[in-house]
Amino acid sequence: MPTSYSAIATPRLTLAELAGAPDFAGRVAAVAARLAGAEDEAQALHVLEAAADTMGLDAAAFVSFVHDDASHESFRFLLACDPVWCFEYERRAWYATDPWLAYALTYSEPARGHEIRAESEQQRAVMELSEQYGFRSSLIVPAPSSGKLTRLGVLCLGSATPGFFDDDGYLPLKLVARGLAMELHGWWIERIKREVIMQARLTEEDLTLLAHERRGLGTKLMANALNVSPQSINSRFQRMNARLGVPNRKAAARLAAEYGLI
Amino acid sequence: MRSADGVVAVSLQRTCNGIFVQRALQRRGAARVVQTSRFTNASEFRKWCEADASRFDYPLLSARLVRHADELFSDCDATPDAG
Numbered sequence: 001m002p003t004s005y006s007a008i009a010t011p012r013l014t015l016a017e018l019a020g021a022p023d024f025a026g027r028v029a030a031v032a033a034r035l036a037g038a039e040d041e042a043q044a045l046h047v048l049e050a051a052a053d054t055m056g057l058d059a060a061a062f063v064s065f066v067h068d069d070a071s072h073e074s075f076r077f078l079l080a081c082d083p084v085w086c087f088e089y090e091r092r093a094w095y096a097t098d099p100w101l102a103y104a105l106t107y108s109e110p111a112r113g114h115e116i117r118a119e120s121e122q123q124r125a126v127m128e129l130s131e132q133y134g135f136r137s138s139l140i141v142p143a144p145s146s147g148k149l150t151r152l153g154v155l156c157l158g159s160a161t162p163g164f165f166d167d168d169g170y171l172p173l174k175l176v177a178r179g180l181a182m183e184l185h186g187w188w189i190e191r192i193k194r195e196v197i198m199q200a201r202l203t204e205e206d207l208t209l210l211a212h213e214r215r216g217l218g219t220k221l222m223a224n225a226l227n228v229s230p231q232s233i234n235s236r237f238q239r240m241n242a243r244l245g246v247p248n249r250k251a252a253a254r255l256a257a258e259y260g261l262i
Numbered sequence: 263m264r265s266a267d268g269v270v271a272v273s274l275q276r277t278c279n280g281i282f283v284q285r286a287l288q289r290r291g292a293a294r295v296v297q298t299s300r301f302t303n304a305s306e307f308r309k310w311c312e313a314d315a316s317r318f319d320y321p322l323l324s325a326r327l328v329r330h331a332d333e334l335f336s337d338c339d340a341t342p343d344a345g
Contacts, residue, residue, distance in 0.1 A: 041298040042275055042282035073293035083299035084313040091315050
């Protein structure tokens with residue numbers, strides 16, 4: 001565990017005391033605003049660490065999840081907590097049964113760990129594992145996407161203090177945590193978007209074609225709109241599909257939407 | 263740094279707050295998992311490497327990582343304000 005996340009022996013402030021301090025929300029918001037200038041994951045992680053520190057937490061993690069299809073499913077973790085936790089989680093392949101993730105896939109309202117019920121032994125095991133790694137008390141903050149997209153962010157906040165999130169400080173914390181979760185989600189999507197465009201070498205015209213496909217336009221209409229032949233449209237899609245690693249243009253358009261390209 | 267089969271890729275970056283690590287795992291037919299974290303000293307990084315089950319599949323990569331991290335932490339110790 002990085003030393004900054006080790007157990008703190010000094011007397012702890014309660015959440016009500018932390019959140020009741022002057023300009024608590026303003027200070028957390030000021031930290032979150034630094035994400036706009038974060039150029040890479042290192043800087044984004046630094047912002048998450050600083051936000052967790054400002055909120056008086058022992059651990060924080062942000063997970064960005066895209067599961068449009070098996071070939072492009074991805075989990076991206078920013079870990080302001082003991083990173084060994086992620087190995088244990090990964091080793092047991094618990095993504096499919098993670099109760100926090102399952103909650104975030106269904107609800108947009110933040111919830112404390114004890115408000116999320118484990119439905120199986122495996123889900124209980126996931127929760128017990130998180131308790132061992134700094135999330136004795138937890139707050140799960142979903143960052144959903146609009147437009148029926150599968151991409152999702154989940155901010156997990158943790159404290160080694162039992163019942164930390166259960167006092168009068170919960171409401172103000174919930175408000176700022178939601179803002180932080182949405183900012184982190186937006187940052188990741190922007191980052192992934194740039195990554196996909198670069199790796200698949202997509203041009204502006206490619207993105208226009210993908211947007212047309214997403215809207216359901218046929219080849220002839222696309223050809224007319226771009227003033228090229230239908231054969232040209234088909235061959236462009238074939239090349240694009242190969243670069244994106246998808247079987248057809250419909251999948252390409254869905255992937256483009258999931259990653260915020262269109 | 264990546265494994266010969268490309269399944270595991272790890273990058274290390276020295277920052278003013280320690281070593282920033284990004285590890286990506288992409289097994290065939292499974293989700294891509296990318297984790298990013300930060301370490302403030304070499305022993306914590308070693309502990310993390312020892313917890314990584316993939317070190318049994320990729321021992322050379324694991325050894326190279328530890329060596330490289332040791333070098334970066336040494337540089338950090340020599341120039342604590344490096345960014």
